[in-house]
Amino acid sequence: MMVTRSFLVIAVTIVIAQQAPAAEAASPKFTARQRAYWAFQPVRSPEPPSVSAKTWTYNPIDAFILSKLEKEQIAPAEETDRITLLRRVTFSLIGLPPTGAEAASFLADRSPDAYDKVVDRLLASHRYGERWARHWLDLARYADSDGFKADHTRPNVWRYRDYVIRAFNSDKPYDRFIKEQIAGDELWPDDADARIATGFHRQYPEEYNAQNLRQRRQEILSDITDTTGAVFLGLTFGCAKCHDHKFDPILHDDYYKLQAFFANVAAVDEAPLLSSGELAEYRRKLDLWKQKTQSIRDQMNALLEPDVKRLYNSRFAAYSDEVQAAVKKPAAERTPMENWMVHRTGPFLKLVDEDMSKVLKGEQKDLFAKLKGELDQYKDLHPGELPVAAVMTDLNTAPIETSTLGGGLPEKPLHRVEPGFLTILDQPEPEIHPSGTTLGRRAVLANWIAGANNPLTARVMVNRLWHHHFGKGLVATPSDFGMMGMRPTHPELLDWLASEFVKNGWSVKHMQKLIVTSAAFRQSSGFRKEAAAADSSNKLLWRFPRKRLDAEVIRDSSLYVAGLLNLEEGGPGVFPDLPAGMPAPRGGWGAPDAKERNRRSVYIFVRRNSHYPMLEAFDFAGAQESCSRRNATTTAPQALALLNSRLSREWAESFASRVIQQAGAGADRQVDAAYRLAYSRSPLAAEKDMAFTFLHRQSEILKERIAAGEPVSQAAAENTKVDRVQAAALVDFCQALMNSNEFVYQN
Numbered sequence: 001m002m003v004t005r006s007f008l009v010i011a012v013t014i015v016i017a018q019q020a021p022a023a024e025a026a027s028p029k030f031t032a033r034q035r036a037y038w039a040f041q042p043v044r045s046p047e048p049p050s051v052s053a054k055t056w057t058y059n060p061i062d063a064f065i066l067s068k069l070e071k072e073q074i075a076p077a078e079e080t081d082r083i084t085l086l087r088r089v090t091f092s093l094i095g096l097p098p099t100g101a102e103a104a105s106f107l108a109d110r111s112p113d114a115y116d117k118v119v120d121r122l123l124a125s126h127r128y129g130e131r132w133a134r135h136w137l138d139l140a141r142y143a144d145s146d147g148f149k150a151d152h153t154r155p156n157v158w159r160y161r162d163y164v165i166r167a168f169n170s171d172k173p174y175d176r177f178i179k180e181q182i183a184g185d186e187l188w189p190d191d192a193d194a195r196i197a198t199g200f201h202r203q204y205p206e207e208y209n210a211q212n213l214r215q216r217r218q219e220i221l222s223d224i225t226d227t228t229g230a231v232f233l234g235l236t237f238g239c240a241k242c243h244d245h246k247f248d249p250i251l252h253d254d255y256y257k258l259q260a261f262f263a264n265v266a267a268v269d270e271a272p273l274l275s276s277g278e279l280a281e282y283r284r285k286l287d288l289w290k291q292k293t294q295s296i297r298d299q300m301n302a303l304l305e306p307d308v309k310r311l312y313n314s315r316f317a318a319y320s321d322e323v324q325a326a327v328k329k330p331a332a333e334r335t336p337m338e339n340w341m342v343h344r345t346g347p348f349l350k351l352v353d354e355d356m357s358k359v360l361k362g363e364q365k366d367l368f369a370k371l372k373g374e375l376d377q378y379k380d381l382h383p384g385e386l387p388v389a390a391v392m393t394d395l396n397t398a399p400i401e402t403s404t405l406g407g408g409l410p411e412k413p414l415h416r417v418e419p420g421f422l423t424i425l426d427q428p429e430p431e432i433h434p435s436g437t438t439l440g441r442r443a444v445l446a447n448w449i450a451g452a453n454n455p456l457t458a459r460v461m462v463n464r465l466w467h468h469h470f471g472k473g474l475v476a477t478p479s480d481f482g483m484m485g486m487r488p489t490h491p492e493l494l495d496w497l498a499s500e501f502v503k504n505g506w507s508v509k510h511m512q513k514l515i516v517t518s519a520a521f522r523q524s525s526g527f528r529k530e531a532a533a534a535d536s537s538n539k540l541l542w543r544f545p546r547k548r549l550d551a552e553v554i555r556d557s558s559l560y561v562a563g564l565l566n567l568e569e570g571g572p573g574v575f576p577d578l579p580a581g582m583p584a585p586r587g588g589w590g591a592p593d594a595k596e597r598n599r600r601s602v603y604i605f606v607r608r609n610s611h612y613p614m615l616e617a618f619d620f621a622g623a624q625e626s627c628s629r630r631n632a633t634t635t636a637p638q639a640l641a642l643l644n645s646r647l648s649r650e651w652a653e654s655f656a657s658r659v660i661q662q663a664g665a666g667a668d669r670q671v672d673a674a675y676r677l678a679y680s681r682s683p684l685a686a687e688k689d690m691a692f693t694f695l696h697r698q699s700e701i702l703k704e705r706i707a708a709g710e711p712v713s714q715a716a717a718e719n720t721k722v723d724r725v726q727a728a729a730l731v732d733f734c735q736a737l738m739n740s741n742e743f744v745y746q747n
Helices: 002-026 060-071 082-094 100-108 114-124 126-139 158-169 174-187 192-203 213-233 252-260 276-317 321-328 336-349 353-359 362-376 441-449 457-470 491-503 508-516 529-534 551-561 613-617 636-643 646-663 667-679 685-707 724-738
Strands: 265-272 388-394 402-405 413-417
Touching: 060 491, 082 100, 082 114, 082 126, 082 508, 100 114, 100 667, 114 126, 114 508, 126 158, 126 457, 158 192, 158 388, 174 192, 174 213, 174 388, 174 441, 192 213, 192 265, 192 388, 213 252, 213 336, 213 441, 213 457, 252 402, 252 413, 265 336, 276 336, 276 353, 276 362, 321 336, 353 362, 457 491, 457 508, 491 508, 551 613, 551 646, 613 636, 636 646, 646 667, 646 724, 667 685, 667 724, 685 724
Parallel strands: none
Antiparallel strands: 265 388, 402 413
């Protein structure tokens, strides 16, 4: 009997031991600390605390800030002067300095709501969207090229950049903004902007001619998964790619459940933006043009056919047997994975006639040119260039299966998973209903992320807004709200802002107005020894944190002050001049246009592997991955870029010409005009004395140089009555103003 009992005990123990891993996998255990972690708790709507210095508070934000300061017995800073405040909020909201007229108007307006009117004007400006879109483009890893070795140009991605600008200018509700970027094609298939918005996930870097398509697909999906988790949820999902997250309660399965929502997506880089009716009419006209030109095009194709066939065969042979078999297989017989593979071979195997004609020689080349001339005679019949965008869409009506991967490697599938949400949040399994040509998966994900009850989404976004206005978020790691990220300095304020955001229709402009009209934002940036002793890093915001302007703001402000900034909006990326001696980057650099090169920096073509040098020097965001906060370095190349470059000299010459046009020949009026243009204020008496001394000494030096036969700048003296030596000295003075801390810092 005892033997039998022992046998049963052993048998039961073995069964339990065999079942334990499966049970644990099906019902994972999180620690009490993980379950209680602040970021996963529902957003509360706390009442602003009571404070004693009520005269300091402008809105509820200040009560939360002041409450913390009072506990530490630190007094907040007094309000900064009006010009500093005007420049601060103008740079913060539109990324440009105020005009002289705007400064004069604000100084003259002594009404209680004078500052509120300034904020409303800035939020209504089209310049606002251009400034704030750039912050989002950093998150979206936006670039106009692929990256990797070839850095191939993506000609249509600029429409996504313009979409983001329009979204900020129109104050598109943030929940709608999220849904459009994740699933615009599923939720609003007839809305062109919603389809363009899906370009958010087209921004991944990619080698367009890579032949290992399974690996390539997995790298794309990993990038999409990592970016979705970081940008919208503020979590480092990528750490769970190979195993359960080492610190955060994100399971290995959670990573691939999120990825499964995107299992069927594919890039379409020439998606038509016309409505169904407009597209039908376009195709009708195109068919007519094709009928009329069929004979000519057949002859042109016949000339190109040998070379086209040779190149096609060469490229086709580079793919694996699996891919070649998929390409040869009838479309109806392909699996969803084979469909994806065939789709991605398209850009590499598609050969453009115009490009192929370059290989023709002799009589064939002449004949092709003659036929091209005949074809051009029918151009009036052609409906023109079809407006297209780079978007993401579901490629198949049946999903590609998603499995967890050992080490994140596609050749090591472990077990199948279906789309699902973070396990730690105890959400029900998603209900997915395919519709038409879409699977409906991304729509479910978008609605969950943008849901008012999601504990992460609103917190993450209001923290990003705070980060860009103050230089550091309430959570100092904007894309990492996990356990290895920084804790919020003001958790009650963060929750109040998040609940206020949702209550007010997810309005970004509403939140920004609250932030920039607060007493906290209006504080002086002056240093106080006693406050620094109690809070050396200014975590409690006892003063406004002074910060250097972003690269784009420095360039745009320089052009603006010089009177050179072209404020034309939208369109394909532009190409400013590259520095002398710098070769064109791999992938090419367009010919600079005299007018286009001075467009706002947000419109500069972003070559992923080689950024525009002036922006690169001032810590432009890399586009290889999502960037939530830029570096803020101080380096020698920055000083050299502003002091020694041909570009900065050109700006200074134009700036000096503008000063002369406004002030005439008198040094006193010139110095005053230069200060007003550069700093929005009049110079102090001591500053005037230094300026006069500089101009006098510089004039003497320039006279000696002229006497020695050396060239000096003539630009500022052209078409004016100002002596060329005085004008050249003024150019040097203007360049000095543009090299000052007051010009390149938000004070």
